[in-house]
Amino acid sequence: MWDQAKQALDQSMMRLLSQSAGLLPGFLALIIAVVTSIAVAWILSGLVRWTLRAIHFDQRLSAWGWPSLSEWSPSNSPALLVSRFVASVVLMMGFLIGVSALDVTLTYDMVHNMVEYMPNLMGAALVLLIGTILARFLSRSVLIGAVNINLQYARLISVGVKCMMP
Amino acid sequence: MTDLDSNPPRTQEQIAEIGSADLVVGILAGGESKETNAVALVRDSLAALTERPKTVVIHNNGNGSSDELQPDDSFVVVRDRSFGMAAPSVGSVGAAYQSLFAAAAKLGARACCAVASNLETVTPRWITQLAQPVLESNFDLVTPCYARHKFEGLINSGIISPLNQALYGRQIQNPMGPDLACSKRLLNGSGTDSHSILPLARLAPEAIRAGFQIAQTQVGARLYPPTDWVNLSSVLAQILGPVFLNMELNAAFWQKIRGSQQIATLGGTAPVFDETAAIEVQRMVESFHLGARSLQEIWGLVLPPATLLEIQKLSRLSADQFRMPDQLWVRIVYDFALGHRLRSISRDHLLRALTPLYLGWVASYALEMELVSAVAVEERLRRLSREYEAAKPYLVSRWRWPDRFSP
Secondary structure, three states, X not given: OHHHHHHHHHHHHHHHHHHHHHHHHHXXXXXXXXXXXXXXXXXXHHHHHHHHHHOXXXXXXXXXXXXXXXXXXXXXXXXXXXXXHHHXXXXXXXXXXXXXXXXXXXXXXXXXXXXXXXXXXXXXXXXXXXXXXXXXXXHHHHHHHHHHOOOOXXXXXXXXXXXXXX | OOOHHHOOHHHHHHHXXXXXXXEEEEEOOOOOOOOOOHHHHHHHHHOOOOOOOOEEEEEXXXXXXXXXXXXEOOEEXXXXXXXXOOOOOOOOHHHHHHHHHHHHHHHOOOEEEEEOOOOOOOXXXXXXXXXXXXXXXXXXXXXXXXXXXXOOOHHHHHHHHHHHHHHHOEEOOOOOOOOEEEEHXXXXXXXXXXXXXXXXXXXXXXXXXXXXXXXXXXXXXXXXXXXXXXXXXXXXXHHHHHHHHHHHHOHHHHOOOOOOEEOEEEOOOOOEEOOOOOOOHHHHHHHHHHHHHHOHHHHOXXXXXXXXXXXXXXXXXXXXXXXXXXXXXXXXXXXXXXXXXXXXXXXXHHHHHOHHHHHHHHHHHHHHHOOOOHHHHHHHHHHHHHHHHHOHHHHHHHHHOOOOOOX
């Protein structure tokens, strides 16, 4: 009986070890994917930051009607915010690629759903961006025009115009 | 080369048929009556010239009057409404000048004279005084000196003239006319690389840059159009837009200039009228207060914090205590010029957002000048010009290092 118990324990240990050994390449792949994505994210964010600074993105953003974006950006720099967003996306993608190496079925569904949803997300972001720029431009036009004809409630009208934009 | 394409084909054909001219006189304004027949004015003005030049009158009044003088080979009248400054097809004052200058260039005229003031006060002497120095004394640009009205032409007195003086170093009372005369070589833009017709705002700076001869001449009292308060922001945008754009084009030139020099002034000294006309100071101060309450966010994109603080302090003053220091006003103008260059916000928004600040300056000036003599007005405007010159290093610093220099 003792032998049978010992045999069962051995088999269980072997099963655990073989399963763990089976997971090792996956873990290794995860680590490689994460490390690679960190490197890519670092390079890409540096490149994005350099490009945006070269085209004076921070100043242009204010001119396009997004002055408040600077206030909640790290170091008051929307360029830094964008570069960090790009880095985060690359890191997330790297992590998902790594995780997909561990369990194919579970992570495949997760990645598939996320990728499938991406166009909707991008479309919504684009509509939001254009709408916001248009709303700001129109509300600014109305505000300046109303002040110049001495309307005391100029600000209220401009806020109304901004709110009416979809 | 020419901008006549926007004019009716009949006008283009007429100008082509005429072929050449010595003098082109453009009547761009209204106010014509039996007593002030524009064509007769031009004909009378030619009598004072040493030699009678072949003259083409381009008249914005499409209908000739019944008693019009008969044209001959040396005196031709072209009538086209599109040369009028208020013509709907033209759209802007600048376009009327462009068409006139293009016609003069096409005819190869030695001199082009624009008459844009209301014809009620224009005399033949005006046209002679403007055209003669170009035709007979080789001047390239002759600008007018009007009898000074305390509260008229304040966009020119408060912005255009002192800004032009500080930037380009020449003391020109009315660098943008509106009545003026210029030579063929100035019209053709011989001082520039591009051989295109120069717009009105570029005439004086280009003449200075190219080292051309400039004079101003005393023409008399001008009848100013009544101030259109509803459209003041459009007027400001239409006038200041080309001026600020020109600053951008000539930045390398004006940054080297320090101080200013007088130019030849013909026809004596301009008198100043002791006006008693009321100016709506209360309304202007209210506009300034409303702007200070509502446009802080927009002004904040153009003006540095110290200026915004000064404006906030001013907005707490009542109408009778309201005084805008010249230094503050000059810095505001310079910062708006810089904002125009940097496109800090849409250029149209920027120029229109200046209106409450301009009204603040006008109110302050009117309160200060209400009871003073005519001589004191001249001195006051000279002081403002000196302030523009004194603050020029501020403009140069901000222009060169807009991010670094923000006191």
